[in-house]
Amino acid sequence: MSEQGEVTLRAYGLVLAATVSYTSLTFIWFTLPAYLSVVIEEVGLTGTEAGILAGAVPLTYIPLALFTGVAVDRIGLDYSLAAGLLIFGLAQIGRSFATGFPSLLACTLLIGVGATVITFGLPKLVSILFPPAETGFPSSIYLVGAAAGTASAFAIGRPVIGPFLGGWRPLFLWSGVFAVGYAVVWFTTARVFSLEGTTPEHERSEDATLASNSISRDIRAILAHRELRLVVVVGTVYLLVIHGMQGWLPTILESRGMDPGPAGQATSLLIGANVVGILVVPTVADRLEARRAAVMTCGCVIFVGLAGVLAGGIGLLMAAGVVATGFGVGGLSPLIRAIPPELEGIGARLTGTAVGFVFAVGEIGGFLGPVLIGTLHDLTGSFAPGLLVLAGGAVVAVGAGYAMQDVSG
Numbered sequence: 001m002s003e004q005g006e007v008t009l010r011a012y013g014l015v016l017a018a019t020v021s022y023t024s025l026t027f028i029w030f031t032l033p034a035y036l037s038v039v040i041e042e043v044g045l046t047g048t049e050a051g052i053l054a055g056a057v058p059l060t061y062i063p064l065a066l067f068t069g070v071a072v073d074r075i076g077l078d079y080s081l082a083a084g085l086l087i088f089g090l091a092q093i094g095r096s097f098a099t100g101f102p103s104l105l106a107c108t109l110l111i112g113v114g115a116t117v118i119t120f121g122l123p124k125l126v127s128i129l130f131p132p133a134e135t136g137f138p139s140s141i142y143l144v145g146a147a148a149g150t151a152s153a154f155a156i157g158r159p160v161i162g163p164f165l166g167g168w169r170p171l172f173l174w175s176g177v178f179a180v181g182y183a184v185v186w187f188t189t190a191r192v193f194s195l196e197g198t199t200p201e202h203e204r205s206e207d208a209t210l211a212s213n214s215i216s217r218d219i220r221a222i223l224a225h226r227e228l229r230l231v232v233v234v235g236t237v238y239l240l241v242i243h244g245m246q247g248w249l250p251t252i253l254e255s256r257g258m259d260p261g262p263a264g265q266a267t268s269l270l271i272g273a274n275v276v277g278i279l280v281v282p283t284v285a286d287r288l289e290a291r292r293a294a295v296m297t298c299g300c301v302i303f304v305g306l307a308g309v310l311a312g313g314i315g316l317l318m319a320a321g322v323v324a325t326g327f328g329v330g331g332l333s334p335l336i337r338a339i340p341p342e343l344e345g346i347g348a349r350l351t352g353t354a355v356g357f358v359f360a361v362g363e364i365g366g367f368l369g370p371v372l373i374g375t376l377h378d379l380t381g382s383f384a385p386g387l388l389v390l391a392g393g394a395v396v397a398v399g400a401g402y403a404m405q406d407v408s409g
Contacts, residue, residue, distance in 0.1 A: 011129040019145035026149030034158040051374020054247030058366025060112025068116040069356020078190035084117030089179030096172035151271035233400040235362030237393040244369025270326040277330020295401030302328035303394035
């Protein structure tokens with residue numbers, strides 16, 4: 001094998017190893033939504049409290065995301081990803097012993113602290129291992145891994161693994177133990193396959209000047225960038241919809257008369273369509289040099305899909321709506337990560353900080369999605385108002401995509 005082939009193989013190997021951390025994170029994250037109806041009954045939660053718990057992880061991104069992105073850019077991915085795994089693994093273990101809303105909330109917020117590191121570390125890893133024009137497929141790998149973790153929480157975590165282990169508390173405990181163990185595995189892997197040795201020349205030249213650039217200068221460059229602010233709008237809508245749907249869809253379907261098992265599997269359908277969107281949309285957008293058009297198209301597909309979920313009961317129209325919504329948000333997911341490195345003034349060096357900014361603001365939507373659905377249900381007795389809010393967000397994403405004049409296509 002040629003030297004270039006060995007470098008590429010090592011790069012993909014590191015991406016795959018890091019992807020397991022994302023899969024573990026999303027499985028742990030969504031074990032609570034998968035068991036939400038059970039936890040509501042056992043712990044005695046209101047709809048608003050359940051919505052806050054479903055949105056608690058996104059809530060942590062609001063104050064921490066920008067700081068975490070800057071930290072990841074400077075601390076290094078071996079230490080930072082291992083720390084993230086350790087934090088959310090211990091928090092999940094703590095959540096298995098929670099006795100009420102306050103303790104559940106505290107542990108879920110701590111999961112969010114570890115989640116920020118994984119969310120911004122993976123784009124940074126890809127940006128240092130691959131040139132900007134080749135980041136689409138590697139980014140899809142870890143996003144598929146993230147979707148696999150989410151889908152597994154609903155498809156096998158609730159109906160298979162949880163009952164086998166004895167309920168939601170043992171499931172939380174052992175998934176947390178796995179994450180803590182994998183922190184050691186990742187740290188060892190990153191050291192054996194030196195990340196510095198895989199850093200391409202275009203990144204090394206920029207890293208040489210890193211020490212002379214202050215954190216405040218980096219943040220000012222991020223905040224002043226018009227196109228990045230539009231990416232933030234799209235990211236806010238993406239997070240509003242995906243967290244709102246993943247957090248409440250099983251409960252919404254159960255309220256319509258669907259059994260818990262099929263309701264969880266319907267949510268897995270959302271995640272499966274999400275995976276297809278992750279794989280298809282960035283590949284087509286990069287090939288056609290049409291990322292801007294892809295953003296607008298995904299916004300339209302999400303709107304149509306949510307209309308189907310609203311009107312479809314528990315029949316085929318609902319299922320089609322779930323698929324369309326999942327595909328649309330899946331397409332947006334890699335785009336909001338892939339666009340920043342191509343923007344003038346951002347590049348690979350500031351990718352962690354830029355993506356951190358996108359999520360710092362965007363996770364306001366990630367928090368409000370589940371909370372609004374739960375609160376509006378408490379006020380009206382219906383899930384329809386919350387779903388209408390998500391559909392309105394899809395329209396906003398279309399407008400933001402149209403305004404991205406400096407993004408390809």
